[in-house]
Amino acid sequence: MTAxxxxxAAAHQDDRSFIRxxxxxxxxxxxxxxxxxxxxFFLLVGGLLAMGIRWQLGFPxxxxxxxxxxxxxxxxxxxxxxxTYNSLVTMHGTFMIFFAVMPLLVGVFxxxxxxxxxxxxxxxxxxxxxxxxxxxxxxxxxxxxxxxVLGGSSAAGWTVYAPLSSTPDYSGVHLGQQLWCVSIVIxxxxxxxxxxxYITTVVNLRAPGMRxxxxxxxxxxxxxxxxxxxxxxxxxxxxxxxxxxxQTIGTHFFQPDASGQPLVWQHLFWFFGHPEVYIxxxxxxxxxxxxxxxxxxxxxxxxxSMVYAMIGIAFLGFIVWGHxxxxxxxxxxxxxxxxxxxxxxxxxxxIKVFNWLxxxxxxxxxxxxxxxxxxxFVAMFIIGGLSxxxxxxxxxxxxxxxTYFIVAHIHYVLFGGxxxxxxxxxxxxxxxxxxxxxxxxxxxxxxxxxxxxxxLTFFPMHILGIGGEMxxxxxPTVYDFLRPLQPINVFITINAFLLGLxxxxxxxxxxxxxxxxxxxxxxxxxxxxxxxxxPSPPPHGNFAETPHVYHGPYEYSVPGMAEDYLPVDTxxxxxxxxAGRHA
Amino acid sequence: xxxxxxxxxxxxxxxxxSLFYVILYITGAVFVxxxxxxxxxxVRYRRREGRKAEYIEGxxxxxxxxxAIPAVILVSLAxxxxxxxxxxxxxxRFPPNAARIGxxxxxxxWHFTYPGPDGKLGTDDDFMNIDSLHLVLNRDYVIExxxxxxxHDFFIPAFRIKxxxxxxxxxxxxxxxxxxxxxxLACAELxxxxxxxxxxxxxxxxxxxxxxxxxxxxxxxxxxxxSTAQAGKxxx
Numbered sequence: 001m002t003a004x005x006x007x008x009a010a011a012h013q014d015d016r017s018f019i020r021x022x023x024x025x026x027x028x029x030x031x032x033x034x035x036x037x038x039x040x041f042f043l044l045v046g047g048l049l050a051m052g053i054r055w056q057l058g059f060p061x062x063x064x065x066x067x068x069x070x071x072x073x074x075x076x077x078x079x080x081x082x083x084t085y086n087s088l089v090t091m092h093g094t095f096m097i098f099f100a101v102m103p104l105l106v107g108v109f110x111x112x113x114x115x116x117x118x119x120x121x122x123x124x125x126x127x128x129x130x131x132x133x134x135x136x137x138x139x140x141x142x143x144x145x146x147x148x149v150l151g152g153s154s155a156a157g158w159t160v161y162a163p164l165s166s167t168p169d170y171s172g173v174h175l176g177q178q179l180w181c182v183s184i185v186i187x188x189x190x191x192x193x194x195x196x197x198y199i200t201t202v203v204n205l206r207a208p209g210m211r212x213x214x215x216x217x218x219x220x221x222x223x224x225x226x227x228x229x230x231x232x233x234x235x236x237x238x239x240x241x242x243x244x245x246x247q248t249i250g251t252h253f254f255q256p257d258a259s260g261q262p263l264v265w266q267h268l269f270w271f272f273g274h275p276e277v278y279i280x281x282x283x284x285x286x287x288x289x290x291x292x293x294x295x296x297x298x299x300x301x302x303x304x305s306m307v308y309a310m311i312g313i314a315f316l317g318f319i320v321w322g323h324x325x326x327x328x329x330x331x332x333x334x335x336x337x338x339x340x341x342x343x344x345x346x347x348x349x350x351i352k353v354f355n356w357l358x359x360x361x362x363x364x365x366x367x368x369x370x371x372x373x374x375x376x377f378v379a380m381f382i383i384g385g386l387s388x389x390x391x392x393x394x395x396x397x398x399x400x401x402x403t404y405f406i407v408a409h410i411h412y413v414l415f416g417g418x419x420x421x422x423x424x425x426x427x428x429x430x431x432x433x434x435x436x437x438x439x440x441x442x443x444x445x446x447x448x449x450x451x452x453x454x455x456l457t458f459f460p461m462h463i464l465g466i467g468g469e470m471x472x473x474x475x476p477t478v479y480d481f482l483r484p485l486q487p488i489n490v491f492i493t494i495n496a497f498l499l500g501l502x503x504x505x506x507x508x509x510x511x512x513x514x515x516x517x518x519x520x521x522x523x524x525x526x527x528x529x530x531x532x533x534x535p536s537p538p539p540h541g542n543f544a545e546t547p548h549v550y551h552g553p554y555e556y557s558v559p560g561m562a563e564d565y566l567p568v569d570t571x572x573x574x575x576x577x578x579a580g581r582h583a
Numbered sequence: 584x585x586x587x588x589x590x591x592x593x594x595x596x597x598x599x600x601s602l603f604y605v606i607l608y609i610t611g612a613v614f615v616x617x618x619x620x621x622x623x624x625x626v627r628y629r630r631r632e633g634r635k636a637e638y639i640e641g642x643x644x645x646x647x648x649x650x651a652i653p654a655v656i657l658v659s660l661a662x663x664x665x666x667x668x669x670x671x672x673x674x675x676r677f678p679p680n681a682a683r684i685g686x687x688x689x690x691x692x693w694h695f696t697y698p699g700p701d702g703k704l705g706t707d708d709d710f711m712n713i714d715s716l717h718l719v720l721n722r723d724y725v726i727e728x729x730x731x732x733x734x735h736d737f738f739i740p741a742f743r744i745k746x747x748x749x750x751x752x753x754x755x756x757x758x759x760x761x762x763x764x765x766x767x768l769a770c771a772e773l774x775x776x777x778x779x780x781x782x783x784x785x786x787x788x789x790x791x792x793x794x795x796x797x798x799x800x801x802x803x804x805x806x807x808x809x810s811t812a813q814a815g816k817x818x819x
Contacts, residue, residue, distance in 0.1 A: 086776065297630075302646050303640070329748075339661055340658075344658075346657050354645070355641075358639075360624040362628060364635060365628050375621070375625060383614065389660065398743065399740075399745065466587060557636040
């Protein structure tokens with residue numbers, strides 16, 4: 001609640017050197033934008049790896065287009081080798097989860113939005129913040145390097161189950177797996193530094209009047225996410241260090257031959273891994289809540305229940321990890337208790353969906369590109385949430401666990417959910433970040449293409465899963481019972497390529513608008529948030545004067561007002577002069 | 584085109600499928616209702632000249648309704664699932680007279696150990712074969728599942744059964760095949776380079792056919808056998 005901005009701090013001459021301003025910057029906005037470029041790059045890497053996976057599944061054993069460029073050891077005659085396939089699957093998951101979606105949601109939006117939305121001049125620890133970005137560089141570089149070392153990159157799945165991951169003799173991967181571990185430990189450090197910063201900033205640097213229950217849901221979501229990350233990421237880092245020791249200095253934490261326990265790895269991994277799933281969806285929910293209220297020109301329906309639902313998800317998120325291990329050999333009675341907690345966590349997710357619908361109800365919906373993406377998030381999250389119920393039921397999970405059903409489910413949540421929210425967020429805050437608008441027309445073209453090809457790619461995977469097709473298999477046609485499903489795989493592959501190509505529209509729009517986009521005004525979406533009271537882009541220090549907050553975050557279409565939005569820093573009119581509500 | 588479940592061939596598969604369909608119908612109905620509401624709202628409340636959004640902040644009654652209804656449905660689903668799960672996976676409830684078979688997974692093979700005429704695993708008359716599992720129709724089996732190297736997964740889609748094989752653990756799996764035929768056993772946990780071809784064939788046959796198979800392998804069904812006649816003998 002203390003604001004440290006000196007009045008006029010932003011107005012003074014910005015005399016930082018180029019390097020301090022754009023490279024080793026401590027400005028949260030620059031760091032957010034740095035994260036944006038870095039994570040979009042990794043999204044591209046992860047996407048290209050996915051194309052390799054899809055080629056092999058659609059056309060097993062046929063030479064891949066451009067495959068002839070790859071070394072013979074990786075793709076003999078242009079055909080993906082089995083070990084290469086395992087590496088593709090592993091690194092696709094790794095890059096997407098740790099280097100694309102998580103930094104896109106947290107690195108970009110927590111950094112860029114938190115100080116602007118709570119009325120702070122910068123983060124509580126700007127230098128720590130700079131480190132959190134610059135640690136991602138060695139982390140990402142090591143992970144990329146691991147693709148090119150002798151023996152190839154990690155090939156044990158992104159979940160790197162021991163002892164396959166911990167014993168080079170079993171996987172044929174030596175250095176690649178060690179680099180994976182070192183990279184993830186550095187990633188964990190980066191994530192922790194960021195989280196400490198976000199939490200401290202939200203607790204201490206809110207502008208006067210920005211009470212907890214006036215925080216936009218995006219800030220709530222990012223705050224709760226930071227709490228989850230600070231509790232879960234150290235577990236991953238610890239487990240990964242143990243794994244690295246098993247590989248390199250002969251410890252036996254996860255090796256059964258010296259009374260180690262492979263299941264211990266799974267417990268540690270998923271104790272991190274399930275909160276991680278919510279780390280990847282909560283910020284998306286927050287971003288979408290802000291955009292839906294803006295697009296529907298209505299207050300968010302049930303603001304407090306939205307906040308408590310997120311807190312509920314965060315708490316329950318720590319006691320559901322066992323549902324990844326129903327078939328792992330864990331005691332079946334323990335599995336039953338995890339089934340109950342897993343089923344219960346569906347309730348707050350349902351509450352959120354109904355509240356988004358309530359927000360749209362009787363609104364005046366503007367179909368801007370961000371709004372279209374936000375609505376797609378809701379539509380896809382419904383599917384991802386409902387398909388999760390199948391897995392929560394232990395006997396049904398017994399059949400669909402480890403099949404394409406689960407691949408469909410995770411992509412409905414992480415692509416249909418998180419990535420549509422990321423697109424919504426980028427289109428929405430781009431004018432604030434860069435001072436120019438992205439093209440609405442091309443934004444809509446990108447949206448329609450992505451929405452159609454996304455569904456044509458991932459929905460049929462449910463059918464593959466029901467047919468019993470296992471995930472992570474190099475060639476499904478080895479099995480008689482899977483051969484009839486092969487036309488579906490061909491169909492998915494074609495649509496996956498089209499989905500990939502559609503992203504070129506986004507890339508061109510994103511990069512082109514940096515130079516050719518229409519100049520953005522302060523508040524192009526007529527939003528109530530504090531960030532829109534600053535120039536686009538905001539100067540170093542954000543606010544010329546520390547803002548004062550008088551209203552809740554979603555005062556749209558307040559009765560009796562001419563404008564259909566009431567910025568949070570508008571001082572209330574003298575009593576009786578206006579009917580505006582001051583929440 | 585067969586684009587659905589493989590046809591069921593085990594005692595528990597029918598119940599697993601029924602539970603799947605219960606969830607499919609419930610989630611299917613919710614899916615249709617909620618997505619339809621979303622679409623209707625998007626069309627009906629699109630921006631039009633002269634209409635303003637209504638200032639509505641929420642409704643406690645609505646929150647209670649849409650918390651309580653999903654909670655009741657979901658908890659009942661858990662209660663429905665629990666007995667079937669215990670029946671399938673709780674080793675204390677397995678039929679006591681079930682025949683025992685040892686299944687050892689290793690990169691990238693399945694090793695099956697059958698008890699010899701004494702009916703016990705771990706004795707000298709055990710015999711073993713690789714990559715084909717012979718089962719007698721309508722007999723209860725308890726499989727002693729182990730792994731020699733990494734985590735594998737014992738998955739017979741037609742039986743709807745899946746269980747990880749974990750090195751250092753012996754996990755019991757109960758199966759009772761109910762339809763004669765030839766099925767596939769797949770490894771469903773990434774186990775390395777040859778994971779995708781870690782496949783075995785499951786033969787479910789009548790007692791006569793089973794005995795005929797034993798004979799063709801040089802193993803007499805009812806008398807102790809000559810060890811030199813068995814190629815794969817001696818697995819622990």
